[in-house]
Amino acid sequence: MRLASLVLALLIFGFTGCYHGSKPSSIGTPAPDFTIQDSDRSVTLSQLRGKIIVLNFWATWCPPCVEEMPSLVQMQKKMPDRVTVLAISVDDDANNYHKFLKDHSIDLVTVREGGTKTDTGVISPVANKYGTSKIPESYIIDRNGTIRRKFIGPVDWSQAEIVEYLSRL
Secondary structure: OHHHHHHHHHHHHHHHHHHOOOOOOOOOOEOOOOEEEOOOOEEEHHHHOOOEEEEEEEOOOOHHHHHHHHHHHHHHHHOOOOEEEEEEEOOOOHHHHHHHHHHOOOOOEEEEOOOEEEOOEEEOHHHHHOOOOOOOEEEEEOOOOEEEEEEEOOOOOOOHHHHHHHHHO
């Protein structure tokens, strides 16, 4: 009986502990506005209000980012009237960034904001506003500018659950 009580207590505290803190504090809050100007374009997040935004932080030198990019492009092609992917590269090297976009036929709204590599990832001013220190990292922002989901690591954006979720927003 004592063992069963101990197991039950561990399960209760374990589940509570797993859930506690697992929801990023930014979920349900307004997405921080920003403007990024690179040599190709200027993008201001608030100008995209009224659209569902998938805000993705990435870099050409990041293998998981490169792995994720084709599914972002495909999702954008499948849902062009519903979703806008805004991919922010933290590449410092503009030549590598432009070569990657061309070589991989990246047809997304992309902008480059150089970042600083650290032991734990990369930091750029906009990524820092979002609490992002590792890439890839993505945020789903609803039509009203509220952060609804956060994904850490590469995502297959063609997954039925994600497409369904985006369709319901």
